[in-house]
Amino acid sequence: MKTYNTIKKIAITAAALAATSLMANISIDGSTTVGPIAKAFAEYYKESNPDVNITISESGSGNGVKSLMNGSCQIATLSRFMKVNEFKSCVEKGVLPVAHTVAYDGLAVIVNPQNKVSALSTKQIADIYTGKITNWKEVGGDDAKIVVISRDTNSGTYETFNELVLKKAPVVHGAEYVGSNGQARSRVNSTKYAVAYVGLGFADSTVKALSVDSVLPTPSTVATGKYPIARPLYMFTNGSPKMGGHVFNFVTLCLTPEGREIISDLGFIPVCK
Amino acid sequence: MNNEHEKSLILGEAGNMGRAVAGWLGRAVLFSITAIPTLAIVFMIIFIAGEALPFFENLKNVKEFFTSTNWAPSSADNPHFGALSIFYGTAMVTIVSCAVAVPLGILVSVCLSEIVSARAARIFKPVIELLAAIPSVVYGFFAIVVFAPLLQNSGGALIGGTIALLGIPLCLVASLCAGESLKGDNATSIKSVSVSAAVFLLLCIPVLLLARDALSLQISSGTNALNASIILAIMALPTIVSISQDALSSVGRDMREGSLALGATKTETIFKVVIPCAKSGIAVAVILGLMRVVGETMVVWMASGNSLKIPEPFYNVLEPVRTMTATIAGEMGEADQSTGSARYHVLFAMSTCLLFLALLMNAAGRYIGGNKSRK
Numbered sequence: 001m002k003t004y005n006t007i008k009k010i011a012i013t014a015a016a017l018a019a020t021s022l023m024a025n026i027s028i029d030g031s032t033t034v035g036p037i038a039k040a041f042a043e044y045y046k047e048s049n050p051d052v053n054i055t056i057s058e059s060g061s062g063n064g065v066k067s068l069m070n071g072s073c074q075i076a077t078l079s080r081f082m083k084v085n086e087f088k089s090c091v092e093k094g095v096l097p098v099a100h101t102v103a104y105d106g107l108a109v110i111v112n113p114q115n116k117v118s119a120l121s122t123k124q125i126a127d128i129y130t131g132k133i134t135n136w137k138e139v140g141g142d143d144a145k146i147v148v149i150s151r152d153t154n155s156g157t158y159e160t161f162n163e164l165v166l167k168k169a170p171v172v173h174g175a176e177y178v179g180s181n182g183q184a185r186s187r188v189n190s191t192k193y194a195v196a197y198v199g200l201g202f203a204d205s206t207v208k209a210l211s212v213d214s215v216l217p218t219p220s221t222v223a224t225g226k227y228p229i230a231r232p233l234y235m236f237t238n239g240s241p242k243m244g245g246h247v248f249n250f251v252t253l254c255l256t257p258e259g260r261e262i263i264s265d266l267g268f269i270p271v272c273k
Numbered sequence: 274m275n276n277e278h279e280k281s282l283i284l285g286e287a288g289n290m291g292r293a294v295a296g297w298l299g300r301a302v303l304f305s306i307t308a309i310p311t312l313a314i315v316f317m318i319i320f321i322a323g324e325a326l327p328f329f330e331n332l333k334n335v336k337e338f339f340t341s342t343n344w345a346p347s348s349a350d351n352p353h354f355g356a357l358s359i360f361y362g363t364a365m366v367t368i369v370s371c372a373v374a375v376p377l378g379i380l381v382s383v384c385l386s387e388i389v390s391a392r393a394a395r396i397f398k399p400v401i402e403l404l405a406a407i408p409s410v411v412y413g414f415f416a417i418v419v420f421a422p423l424l425q426n427s428g429g430a431l432i433g434g435t436i437a438l439l440g441i442p443l444c445l446v447a448s449l450c451a452g453e454s455l456k457g458d459n460a461t462s463i464k465s466v467s468v469s470a471a472v473f474l475l476l477c478i479p480v481l482l483l484a485r486d487a488l489s490l491q492i493s494s495g496t497n498a499l500n501a502s503i504i505l506a507i508m509a510l511p512t513i514v515s516i517s518q519d520a521l522s523s524v525g526r527d528m529r530e531g532s533l534a535l536g537a538t539k540t541e542t543i544f545k546v547v548i549p550c551a552k553s554g555i556a557v558a559v560i561l562g563l564m565r566v567v568g569e570t571m572v573v574w575m576a577s578g579n580s581l582k583i584p585e586p587f588y589n590v591l592e593p594v595r596t597m598t599a600t601i602a603g604e605m606g607e608a609d610q611s612t613g614s615a616r617y618h619v620l621f622a623m624s625t626c627l628l629f630l631a632l633l634m635n636a637a638g639r640y641i642g643g644n645k646s647r648k
Binding site: 059060062063066144145147152153154170173174175176177178179183186187190191192193194 | 421422493595
């Protein structure tokens with residue numbers, strides 16, 4: 001009975017989804033990392049489909065899942081995979097999340113351009129973030145306190161960093177938390193002895209990206225799996241989108257040559273060559 | 274005949290009823306409209322406290338919540354909910370911003386109501402009140418983009434300069450007061466002047482030494498307790514200025530004139546008559562300003578650095594701190610509502626604490642305000 005109900009709910013939501021795509025309205029919510037991709041896709045997509053209205057919110061991966069669960073968005077953008085708990089809650093609410101990998105993202109560990117340090121090992125980064133290393137001179141830099149900047153625990157970037165680098169160890173209590181990639185970058189740019197991690201697309205010339213385990217974060221090192229702090233980025237839809245529908249076209253845009261170009265332009269790595 | 278005339282004025286039985294019903298209905302509608310905000314707050318208290326209850330049921334949790342600084346609610350296998358450093362952050366930011374906003378706000382309001390001309394006050398007051406209209410995220414943006422780099426690059430000079438700029442005039446006032454008090458004892462003017470000068474020098478030396486020490490201060494991170502506190506102080510200013518100026522202005526002309534007629538100077542009138550008369554109004558203004566500071570979220574989330582540590586030493590305002598409001602805002606997105614995890618309930622426990630703090634301050638404000646009207 002319960003399964004039947006769930007199926008019914010899925011059918012209803014799918015019907016609702018179909019109806020909304022008839023009205024040509026796509027709403028997207030989720031990660032601030034995937035946000036730029038979604039925005040650029042939306043701009044590109046609207047050019048060829050002017051009747052489509054696309055709204056994009058960036059409230060974090062966790063909130064994206066909630067929006068998908070509540071039906072307030074058709075596409076949830078996530079910078080991490082959906083958690084077991086979230087998946088369970090979705091299914092209980094009659095939403096079946098389907099993952100679409102849109103790009104790969106390396107997390108760049110960034111420091112101020114004036115910092116002498118330009119390479120760290122994963123172990124050293126983990127030690128800095130767990131508080132075992134507190135001074136730059138311990139890793140070959142100036143004698144100055146390290147200002148540790150982390151993304152807030154709401155973000156997929158935090159989760160990825162926490163999992164890939166810290167192996168789920170807690171971040172040192174003296175660390176500062178910031179609410180977005182852009183803020184992390186501007187804090188590092190204006191703070192001489194700060195260190196932070198951001199999506200590769202955010203590591204521009206205002207900051208210096210460190211090489212990790214002697215591999216610099218570049219599109220090719222991420223795509224080939226050499227760079228150790230990298231992750232896939234996802235768009236989740238409720239059920240598989242209808243073939244040829246707007247949502248379908250949107251989430252598969254990353255496979256087209258134009259989509260790949262947009263992704264590379266933003267500093268991410270396309271899923272296929 | 275008279276009877277008939279009267280009868281036309283009195284409504285029939287049915288009309289009477291209709292009127293009564295209409296009147297009753299009208300009152301009922303108005304009453305329920307009035308009840309909406311009251312019910313809203315009642316439901317909010319019930320809901321927030323209700324969601325916090327599962328957390329408080331576990332006594333071990335409660336002890337950890339109030340006494341430990343180990344805050345790791347996101348950890349899957351070994352979560353910790355020690356919020357002491359977060360309470361401390363709220364307290365620190367509140368105290369520092371009050372230390373800035375309260376003297377400043379009271380001085381500004383005294384100046385507006387007693388010293389500058391009414392015409393100037395009419396220009397200044399709306400401008401100060403305009404500060405309250407700026408969205409808090411704009412303040413936060415300013416704190417990050419302008420104030421944080423400024424503190425990092427030239428924070429020492431800024432703090433040292435402020436100490437010198439504030440300290441030297443204060444020393445001057447103190448030394449003049451000291452000289453003045455000697456005058457009353459029939460001392461010669463030379464003696465009083467020399468005492469003034471001696472006191473001035475004596476007070477100036479530590480102030481200048483402090484300012485010099487501050488000059489060499491290196492601030493490693495501009496988003497810290499001081500940054501958030503100063504921005505919050507600016508945000509609390511309009512409330513404090515506006516309400517305490519109203520209180521000062523409402524002190525009667527008879528009081529001032531009585532005081533002046535008895536031979537008091539204008540300064541004496543202000544400090545010994547007007548301010549004491551407006552005391553409770555000023556206290557209410559301070560409490561309302563305090564509530565603005567405690568409840569503010571966006572600015573502290575952006576400007577305070579959000580670090581989970583009690584600064585070392587405990588009065589070091591140049592270290593980042595995290596407040597209760599920022600914690601709730603920052604953790605809510607990942608706190609799993611559907612599974613009702615402890616991480617979700619602990620945020621409501623924190624909300625409950627904030628709510629009670631607000632109720633307490635509100636009650637204190639009402640109590641002090643009430644004293645005034647009874648007088």
